[in-house]
Amino acid sequence: MPSTVPPKPSAIQHGSASLGIVFMLLGMLMFSLNDTMGKWLVETYPVLQLMAIRSVAALLVLLPLVLRRGIMTVIRVERPGLQALRALLFAIDATAFYFAVGYMPLADAMIYWLAAPIYVAALSPFLLGEKVGWRRWTAILIGFAGVIIALDPSRESLSMxxxxxxxxxxCFxxxxxxxxxxxxxxxTTLVVWQFVGSLVFSLIGVAVVPGSWKPLDPATILLPALLGIVAMLAHVLVSRSLKLADAATVVPLQYTLLFWAVVFGWIFFGDTPRPTVIIGAALIVASGLFIFFREQTLKKFRQVDE
Structure with missing residues (x-):
């Protein structure tokens, strides 16, 4: 899943918005390939082992960039406690995703992660002190209804x-x-901490959880390593997209993840989305888009008042 935060308006370059759109679409495709590969690889590798190899590969790709910028720019960060907590949350998030897709269709799992902006909007008044009006609260409730419909709570569907x-x-x-x-x-610093957190979390898990590491076959070790490289490329594309184009233009394109999840799930795993999943996904996407565009509108009003 994408984790890049849109930069401050002053950080957005006046470049090609069209190129920004292309980069975002390619980034979502790469994230979808990452998810598909992850679902396939968890049939062979334990999740924690897969996370460890993925993290090492991503950090190796990042190493030249870190050395060029200076390693101290990564080590000396603001509020290291929050940085560590963020890295831990992303580690749990990725581990949970790979575990979930090992047992459920890609599209089903993706819906829960696409609901994350709805959770953020619901919690922001309490944790960030942001004001949320009745329009966004209505959208939040619709989004939660979509999650419940997609979950289809029953003894059969409410699984682990x-x-x-x-x-x-x-956690996401x-x-x-x-x-x-x-x-x-x-x-760069955020992404490095994110993968370092995933590596530490997975290695601790491997040491604690029995059977979480299998002997590596030199002929296949490149596949989980490729998973980390694909994830890194996806982060780079999304980050570059947000620097070339306005967030209002490219962020809604993140919902193409659901399209690719359905397509790849059907092609590679023969998954067909349940009707409740389709209905729930429609409500979640509509709610998420409304919340996003409403926040963009209010941001413009605040800038005018200032």
Whole structure:
């Protein structure tokens, strides 16, 4: 899942908005490929082992960039406690996602993560002190209704993977909120901490959880490593997109993740979305888009008043 926070308006370059759109669409495609590969690889590798190899590969790709910028720019960060908490939340989020997709269709799992902006909007008045009016509260309630419909709570559908997916998406939402608080931290630093957190979390898990590491086959180790490289490319594309185009133009394109989840789930795994999933997804996407565009409108009003 994408974790990049839109930069401050002053950081957005006056470049090609069209190129920004292309980068965002490619970034979402790469994230979808990452999710598809993850679902396939968890059939062979334990989730924690997959997370560890993925994190090492991503950090190796990031290493030249970190060395060029100076390693101290990554080590000396503002509010290290919040940075560590954000990294931990993203580690739990990614682990929960790979666990969930091992048992449920890609599209089903993706819906819970696409609901994260709705959770953020609901919690922002209490944790960030942001004002939320009746229009956004209505959209939030509609979004939650979509989650419930997609979850289709019953003895058969309310499974452990579904609950893990809900928990993981909630961690993702809290990580997004921390990203808002840490928005002055460079993107590279945020991503490095994110993958370091995933590596530490997965290695501790491997040491504690029995059977979470299998002997590596040199012929196949490149596949989970490729997972980390694909995830890194996706983060780079999304970050670059947000620098080339306005957030209002490119952020809604993140919902193309659901399209790719349905397509790849059908092609590679023979998954067909349930009717309740389709209805719930429609409500979640509509709610998320309304909340986003409403926030953009209010931001413009505040800038005019200033």
């Amino acid at each position: 993977p579904a609950l893990v997916a809900l928990f993981g998406s909630a 939402a809290f990580a997004i909120m921390l990203g808002r608080t840490l928005r002055t931290t460079p993107d």
